[in-house]
Amino acid sequence: MSAPPAEKANEHELTDGFHLVIDALKLNGVRTIYGVPGIPITDFGRMAQGAGIRVISFRHEQNAGNAAAIAGYLTKKPGVCLTVSAPGFLNGLTALANATTNCFPMILISGSSEREIVDLQQGDYEEMDQLAIARPLCKAAFRVLHAADIGIGVARAIRAAVSGRPGGVYLDLPAKLFPQAMDAEAGAKSLVKVIDAAPAQIPAPSAIKRALDLLKSAKRPLIILGKGAAYAQADEAIRAFVEKSGAPFLPMSMAKGLLPDLHPQSAGAARSTVLKDADVVVMVGARLNWLLSHGKGKTWGEPGSKKFIQIDIEPKEMDSNIEIAAPVVGDIGSCISALLDGMGAHWPAAPADWMNAVVARRDDNIAKMAPRLMNNRSPMDYHGALGRLRTIIKERPDAILINEGANTLDLARGIIDMYKPRKRLDVGTWGVMGIGMGYSIAAAIETGKPVLAVVGDSAFGFSGIEIETICRYNLPVCVVVFNNNGIYRGTDVNPAGGEDPATTVFVKDARYDKMMEAFGGAGVHATTPDELSRAVNAAMDSGRPTLVNAVIDPMAGTESGRIGALNPQSVVKKK
Ligand code: OXT
Ligand code: ADP
Ligand code: MG
Secondary structure, eight states: OOOOOHHHHHTTSEEEHHHHHHHHHHHTTOOEEEEOOOTTTHHHHHHHHHTTOEEEEOSSHHHHHHHHHHHHHHHSSOEEEEEOSTHHHHHHHHHHHHHHHHTOOEEEEEEEOOHHHHHTTOOOTTOOOHHHHHGGGSSEEEEOOSGGGHHHHHHHHHHHHHSSSOOEEEEEEEGGGTTOEEEHHHHHHHOOOOSSSSOOOOOOHHHHHHHHHHHHHOSSEEEEEOHHHHHTTOHHHHHHHHHHHTOOEEEOGGGTTSSOTTSTTBOGGGHHHHHHHOSEEEEESOOOSGGGGGGOSGGGOSTTOOEEEEEESOGGGTTSSSOOSEEEESOHHHHHHHHHHHHOSOOOOOOHHHHHHHHHHHHHHHHHHHHHHTOOOSSBOHHHHHHHHHHHHHHOTTSEEEEESSHHHHHHHHHSOOOSTTOEEESGGGTOTTOHHHHHHHHHHHHOOOEEEEEEHHHHHHHGGGHHHHHHTTOOEEEEEEESSBSSOSOOOOTTOOSSOOTTBOSTTOOHHHHHHHTTSEEEEEOSHHHHHHHHHHHHHHOOOEEEEEEBOTTSOOTTGGGGGGSOOOSSOOO
16 A cells, blocks of 8 residues: 555544545546636645646636636546636636537636625625526536535536536535545545546437438538537547548538548538538537528528438437437447448448539639738738748648637638647637637647647737746747737727727737737737748747737728628618
8 A cells, every 4th residue: 555645644644625626636637727826725726736736827717717628628528727716716707608608628616705604695705606606607516515525526527527518517615625624544435536437428320320311312412520520539430431421521610620621522612602502411519500500591502402410419409400300419439430330331422523513612712812822911911921820830730720819710710721630729609709828828738739829919818918827837839919900900990089099999009029028938020921920930940938919901801700790780870
């Protein structure tokens, strides 16, 4: 038997809540915690660090929460975020809700105030009924009151986060729990090592047969890959399925690279054509939500012109927006393997005339875009700047691309080809700004790969202070701020003509690169695509924290990028 840890021996064979939470996390393979210290979890963070867990300390909980969420997505293990009570908890809650919306496994652990005082609303320090507030915003929420229940509490949180459809879990740890003592041996026995946290969910053979019968009947099949497919880490099987089907595939934004964007069957640059003209659509880990026009309307051609096969681990997802002719419920790895088995050795490839039509449309779109990507204008437009970044990712396919903004997001999604799975991380299902620096930090830490964050100047502002965190941990992150002086464009004026600036513009010609220099990183001001390219290559070569202030023509963007149609229009005519 190994000797007990020194501090426990000193405590006369006692352990306590601090140590039990740490031991429970370590027992279950948690190697990193993302958080912000303060009452009542400061000592917990110190002890966790002392016990060998990497504790990454942020400047704001939302960014720590986003880091934990994307760590969960990248690793298929719940990312852990640690916050203080009430305000810290609320700051982390947006990230927890966003993780749940995006199906990322994450656990938000928050210290909380005294239950007795909170429940009688007697005004405790940072008083808040956190469990009740978290519950509707996440997949599950638990509170642990007794040290002996910590093992079970952590196990429940882990299972809830990763099993079935992944999501966010809230774990409430009141201040009083941490110093609660118990016998060390009984404490060790109370811990639970979670076995098979996300069990395979095997699809029914009848569902597989129904799906394959439908797919075989297709004249114009299409496969849509979503971020659930990327999350599943069934990369080889998915590639084999797509290739055997011979069908064009369309990646949702975070599924780009699951199969390379330059794959012969890629239909990323023929999006409208394939959505409108396909007759059988196979959805793999993607939902028919707003990003896919809910499976109906003019995007999808004639009403009733197509049938859907949907592969998803969540049975309730089926028929959520339109009828699913062939639901396949199970985990993507098991479902795709079963489909591949069922296809056998002689599966007929999709009709060649369909693939040829898709390729013609795709190549036409790509050819039209090509000359715009080569321009060396100053100030830069989005195409000139992104054309260079596209080359950089082509030459560095292992780098992780983080992307947020409106025009900066939409144009980068189309222009920058991805070559490997889970290398593109962006605003996801909610289109949320502020994921940039949290995702960058976790991506660097979890993968050890270089990170290129391409962010609008507005988007950057939501989490920009975390460049200090990037410098403090010396992470290989290159942030490129697309600085067009504002939200969408930098040219709006106050309609009342007053002194206040328009609501969508910022300080003109701001130098975000100076912020990075303030923290000891490299700051570069880039006014041409050539300068941008040189700066980013140097940053990626050196691995030094870098921020490139990329000057973008303030006129170049459009309102809300590609989703301007979602803005409601006033019915009152302007005088
Ligand atoms: O087939 P067709 O002909 O249709 O062509 C398509 C493709 O086939 C083709 N294509 C290609 N052509 C050639 N070559 C290649 N390689 C290629 N690839 C594709 O191109 C077209 C378009 O393809 P795409 O993009 O795939 O298709 P489409 O139709 O656009 O797809 C539809 C969608 C819905 C799937 C897609 O548009 C999408 O994924 N959109 C996501 C949009 C999104 O989430 N946007 C973010 C939110 S916007 C707004 O809310 C913002 N806010 C408010 C705010 C938010 N969000 N959050 C919080 C917490 N607070 C406030 C704010 C504040 S954005 C924003 C800041 C913006 O300012 P910034 O300064 O940050 O950024 P700038 O705008 O740059 O200033
Ligand atoms: P996208 O935004 O890329 O279209 P969504 O987030 O809308 O993707 O959809 C992801 C889907 O993937 C969710 O419905 C989720 O239930 C599903 N999913 C996540 N992981 C798995 C898995 N391992 N097996 C099957 N389905 C999964
Ligand atoms: Mg902008």
